[in-house]
Amino acid sequence: MSAPAIAAPRKGLADKAILLHVGVLALLLAAQFVLPEYHALSLTRVMLLATFAVGYNLLFGYTGLLSLGHALFFAAGLYGAALPAYHFGWTAPPAFLAGIAAGFLVALTVGAVALRTTGVAFMIVTLMFAQAGYLATLYFGNVTRGDEGLVLTDAVRRFELLGLTVDLADPGLRYNLALALLAAAIAITLVVVRRPIGRVLVAIRENEARTLMLGYDSYRAKLVAVVLSGTISAAAGAAYALLFAYAGSSFASIHYSIYPLLWTLLGGAATVLGPVLGTLIMFYLIDLASGFTTAHLVVVGLVLVALVLFFPKGILGTVRERWLPWLP
Amino acid sequence: MTDKIDIAGATTSTTTADAAGAPSPAATSPGAGATRRDVLKGIGAGAALAAGGLILGPGFVRYAQAQSSAPIKIGFQVHRTGIGAAYGRWYERTTNAAVKLINEQGGINGRPVEIVAEDDGTDPRRGAEVIEKFATQHKVDVAFGTLFSHVVIGSAPRAGELKLPYFVVSEGHHVASTKMNRYTFQPGITDVRSQVISMAPWIAGNLGKKVTMIYPDFAFGYDHRDYFSEAIKAQGGEVTTLIPVPPTETSFTRYFPNIPMDTEVLYHVMVGPAVLTFVKELGEHFGSQRPELFGFIDSLEAVDLASPGLEFLEGTHFWEGYPRYAGANPSAFDTFYREKVGVDANGASVSDAADISTYSHMFGCWETLYVLKQAMEAAGYQGPADKAKLVEATEALTEFAESNEHPQGAKVFNGKIHQVFGSQSITKVTGGKAELVHKTSIEDGMYEPEGDYTTMAL
Numbered sequence: 001m002s003a004p005a006i007a008a009p010r011k012g013l014a015d016k017a018i019l020l021h022v023g024v025l026a027l028l029l030a031a032q033f034v035l036p037e038y039h040a041l042s043l044t045r046v047m048l049l050a051t052f053a054v055g056y057n058l059l060f061g062y063t064g065l066l067s068l069g070h071a072l073f074f075a076a077g078l079y080g081a082a083l084p085a086y087h088f089g090w091t092a093p094p095a096f097l098a099g100i101a102a103g104f105l106v107a108l109t110v111g112a113v114a115l116r117t118t119g120v121a122f123m124i125v126t127l128m129f130a131q132a133g134y135l136a137t138l139y140f141g142n143v144t145r146g147d148e149g150l151v152l153t154d155a156v157r158r159f160e161l162l163g164l165t166v167d168l169a170d171p172g173l174r175y176n177l178a179l180a181l182l183a184a185a186i187a188i189t190l191v192v193v194r195r196p197i198g199r200v201l202v203a204i205r206e207n208e209a210r211t212l213m214l215g216y217d218s219y220r221a222k223l224v225a226v227v228l229s230g231t232i233s234a235a236a237g238a239a240y241a242l243l244f245a246y247a248g249s250s251f252a253s254i255h256y257s258i259y260p261l262l263w264t265l266l267g268g269a270a271t272v273l274g275p276v277l278g279t280l281i282m283f284y285l286i287d288l289a290s291g292f293t294t295a296h297l298v299v300v301g302l303v304l305v306a307l308v309l310f311f312p313k314g315i316l317g318t319v320r321e322r323w324l325p326w327l328p
Numbered sequence: 329m330t331d332k333i334d335i336a337g338a339t340t341s342t343t344t345a346d347a348a349g350a351p352s353p354a355a356t357s358p359g360a361g362a363t364r365r366d367v368l369k370g371i372g373a374g375a376a377l378a379a380g381g382l383i384l385g386p387g388f389v390r391y392a393q394a395q396s397s398a399p400i401k402i403g404f405q406v407h408r409t410g411i412g413a414a415y416g417r418w419y420e421r422t423t424n425a426a427v428k429l430i431n432e433q434g435g436i437n438g439r440p441v442e443i444v445a446e447d448d449g450t451d452p453r454r455g456a457e458v459i460e461k462f463a464t465q466h467k468v469d470v471a472f473g474t475l476f477s478h479v480v481i482g483s484a485p486r487a488g489e490l491k492l493p494y495f496v497v498s499e500g501h502h503v504a505s506t507k508m509n510r511y512t513f514q515p516g517i518t519d520v521r522s523q524v525i526s527m528a529p530w531i532a533g534n535l536g537k538k539v540t541m542i543y544p545d546f547a548f549g550y551d552h553r554d555y556f557s558e559a560i561k562a563q564g565g566e567v568t569t570l571i572p573v574p575p576t577e578t579s580f581t582r583y584f585p586n587i588p589m590d591t592e593v594l595y596h597v598m599v600g601p602a603v604l605t606f607v608k609e610l611g612e613h614f615g616s617q618r619p620e621l622f623g624f625i626d627s628l629e630a631v632d633l634a635s636p637g638l639e640f641l642e643g644t645h646f647w648e649g650y651p652r653y654a655g656a657n658p659s660a661f662d663t664f665y666r667e668k669v670g671v672d673a674n675g676a677s678v679s680d681a682a683d684i685s686t687y688s689h690m691f692g693c694w695e696t697l698y699v700l701k702q703a704m705e706a707a708g709y710q711g712p713a714d715k716a717k718l719v720e721a722t723e724a725l726t727e728f729a730e731s732n733e734h735p736q737g738a739k740v741f742n743g744k745i746h747q748v749f750g751s752q753s754i755t756k757v758t759g760g761k762a763e764l765v766h767k768t769s770i771e772d773g774m775y776e777p778e779g780d781y782t783t784m785a786l
Contacts, residue, residue, distance in 0.1 A: 038465035148477045148547035169489045245485035
């Protein structure tokens, strides 16, 4: 049975959307030249974590699958890169690719099993996988140094590429690598959601039974979403380990399954830029509030409550609903 | 062993939802004092203020004073939230007491000392972010005060890259392993390897030579397992059974049958809130026929030894970094230190007898600050341009005499591995209090250096 054609977005709107995303990335590129040092460093970290959230959003926002196990994918990338670098002295480029490959394999395996379930069961199964992964990082403490974690030496973070010496400790380089990764994640998301596969994912989110009836293989589409989402998350994890020289099991804990969910909900699920905005806001919320009061978590909590009241679909979700219906 | 920042934040938001939600109907309903326009204006003003805060944050305020009178800024990475909060509270009190005293005594190089505290949530990621904030926004002279090993290990690479001297108070072996960097020091508290190996001679000589170890199945437990096994072997004893317990465990009964009948000493080091259950179940398992018990006080820091459920510990022994109970003959230095920090002779807060201190660790903050003072004075430290001189001056330190500045006891500093060595205490629980029975020599805790930081580039 051939799949029915799905209408492409109107050209004018498409251009506007692409312009916006390119504009945001250009703004981030320019920001490094005007921001004070601390904010440039913070933005580097935020962009990496936002890449994680963008990956999460592909599954949660667009496909409607709520995973509570994304820490597993982030950690697969983190350890996939850090372990060969630490134990075998691999330099950053092959270690990064190893991290992505580890995330791909883990996502494919988890996806193939977890997608046999739906709804709450999917949530629980992904959570269990992630907990098993977290405990594995502790259990194999001789290799991972468990909760204490590993420090990557400067030697693996400094390498020759095309005759140039690349040093990942350089803040400018690190900023632009994080930006490149985020740009790639945003581009992949944009391409996916604007192509037929993306429309099928949204259709699955809205009504899976109907999508099936229309002749789409929903299991295969969902597996593609899990693998893409998991691999992007793993790329963020691998980059985090290599750029910040540390890998520890706290990054595999349940918190790192909740964080991307929180960032995505805050910024707006099923909007390409929502997770980026959510990550940025959460970072500065904690950072600024802790500067004013020791009870900063109360402030963070109150602001989150206010955001939920005024922006029930997340910031960009609500913006799209009220003012900018063309926002992808 | 991770933070609870966002989870706790989410929980807080849930518990405060009603309070926060209440104003919204009034803000939008007709006839109410505030309209949606007002609310939006308010949000706009708030955003402008926040943006202002962003731009005019502490990092951008320039000191008008001459550098000679500007304060020396010490970035204090403190566990205010997360699993280390009980320790963090007492680390903060001790630090504030020491800084107050240092300033009363004329500061460092004639300049006052200012503490810039930032919560790291006992989380390695936030820890690294806090280091970046110290270095580039607060522009502190040094960072200081971290306890939990994973936060130290997550933060140290950033401190090294930003060339920010980083003085930790962690007792982990990470600094002495020489796997950190030239800028990371631990000059105020001994490391776990030193603590563990110095216990072995006394245990073998007084409690027994056949040892079973119960320890947490993660890095901190492995340090105990590896270093103690080696040290007791050197004393002619042996660890006959190893019982690692996963950190998520809440009941321990099923592990106890693995303890062999001929065990002479049960060596336990359990950290986390499950320790009360652990002791209670251990009592139920052994009854009155128990082997000798030897434990590390880490699990019972900030916990009253007279708590219900801990009766089984009566007559057992503990390692303490610095005995919580002053005993009959405290040194004048100890009395001075207790008075300044606000701790009574039982190791509790003078204002609340139920608020037990983390006495075996927090002295490290006090002593580290005095080491810092000594090193800065030796280097003639004037400002961030002298950071390399400060590193070298700290590496050149060798000994600290027992004094008001070092109330826990005399110490020897090894500049090559950036680690201090000192004496340890063994106490026995008697009548719900721990009494000192043995104090090790500094040499008992010495080991061969594993590397040399001083050969690394500055």
